Amino acid sequence: MFNNKILKVMPYILGVLILILVAVMIITKFGDSKPGQETEMKTDKVVSDLVGEDEAQKDTVNDPSEGTAASPVQDDDGAGLGLIPDKGTPETDPDGTDKPTGDTASTEGSEPETVTEPAPTATPTPVPEELVFEDKDDYIETKNDVNLRVGPSTDTDIVTNLKTGKRLKRTGYNEKWTRIIYEEKECYIYTPLVTGVFEEPSEDGNATGGKSSGTATLSTGVGTSNGHIVCIDPGHQTNGNNDKEPLGPGSSEMKAKVSSGTSGNTTGHPEYKLNLTVSLKLRDELIARGYTVVMTREINDVNLSNAERAKIAADAGAQAFIRIHANSSTDTSVNGVETICMTSDNKYNADLYTSSRKLSDAVLNNVVSNTGAKKRYVWETDTMTGINWAEGPVTILEMGYMSNKDEEEKLLDDDYQNKIVIGIANGIDEFFK
Secondary structure (H helix, E strand, C coil), X not given: CHHHHHHHHHHHHHHHHHHHHHHHHHHHHHHHHCCCHHHHHHHHHHHHHHHHHHHHHHHHHHCCCCCCCCEEEECCCCCEEEEECCCCCCEEXXXXXXXXXXXXXXXXXXXXXXXXXXXXXXXXXXXXXXXXXXXXXXXXXXXXXXXXXXXXXXXXXXEEEECCXXXXXXXEECCCEEEEEXXXXXXXXXXXXXXXXXXXXCCCCECCCCHHHCCCEEECCCCCCCCCEEEEEECCCCCCEEEEEECCCCCCCEEEEECCXXXXXXXXXXXXXXXXXXXXXXXXXXXXXXXXXXXXXXCCCCCCCHHHHHHHHHHCCCCEEEEEEEECCCCCCCCCEEEEECCCXXXXXXXXXXXXXXXXXXXXXXXXXXXXXXXXXXXXXXXXXXXXXXXXXXXXXEEEECCCHHHHHHHCCHHHHHHHHHHHHHHHHHHHC
């Protein structure tokens, strides 16, 4: 019985064995006919992937908005601006365009991509406008403490500085500069510093009017006037005057008329000279901005009390009275800028408090902003004769402390003085807005 069962399944077993044998033969045949084909196919795929990656990188350079892995581009301040692939260090072609260098992927046989950059357009150097002068044959008088220059520009050399006003021959006029003859030399003076025109020379060559007495001088603005009058008072003078004057109109309290001021702890430079230097620069800046400017003094050797200075401003109809001073302290570490005005309870001119406080704030804030100096405060006090006698908006600017070594050095620096002047002028502009 057992043998009969074997005989019945034997054909099936043989059939399976035959199928297995056939399958082995087929596999062996095809495997021997193309050896390494699978490996070759894989290699082709890798090359294809590499080429595709290179093309993707090229696309990213042309369109940096694409989000591919890259290294950050930084501005000079280190702020990330965007992403580009790392293509090496840029260098410059002879035509001025940047090109990437370093190792980059490329496809053999492909043509390099050509990018045509437009040639940069050269920016022409501005040529300064040549001033046209109207011929003149007469005489002019100058203000005190003015420069005569080789050419019609502040960039040219100074021929001389006229400490007191002179009457000089005029040969040409322009609204900005006037051509004159000084000691047989042709030179130029800033036109707003001319105070008058005359047909004849003066006997001694000096300007008439006795400017050395300290009489106020008035200069109109260049071009279109802005309609505002500013009085500048350079604080103090060469010699103080201890004679007394009332603290305010009708006051029985008396104070010294004027002092000679403080001086630098390190250099000994007198405050009254510093105040005048800055005030004359401020005068010129305000004139250039279209203001009409009144100076209480233009030289140091005057005799003007604080009340008299306020009267000069009032008589001129000044809409802002700017008093230029420098500070001092026994504590040499103290530094900074402050301004001074009356209190709201001032018994002489309390009605000027609001406008004077506005002027004081505007000048203080702008001087601090333009110089970077420490901001102190607006000091409201009724102890200042020149403020109590004022008839219009008034402020005292304390430019800094001459008792502080670092600040004294700054105050005597020409560039720093110019920053102070621009700050004051900006504050005055703000006040009149």
